[in-house]
Amino acid sequence: MTTKEKTMTKKSEAKKESQAREEEFKGKPVLGLYRGADDKYPLKFGLAKAGLILAHVEEIKSFQAKHSGKEASATA
Helix, strand or coil: CCHHHHHHHHHHHHHHHCEEEEEEECCEEEEEEECCCCCCCCEEECHHHHHHHHHCHHHHHHHHHHHHHHCCCCCC
């Protein structure tokens, strides 16, 4: 298996395990991103940060691609 195939497999495995859940915090909608069902510290953000993420999604993709070879897993 090539390095690219391994990376793609890790990404697809991570997506299968990860979950996005719409939640509420102090009466406001938030999105929680969980690495798995037992994730103690999910990434949570509201509408303002969601907009900021969407405005910079290409930079985020580029950052992840640039540095993904340095870590064992993007989900670790």
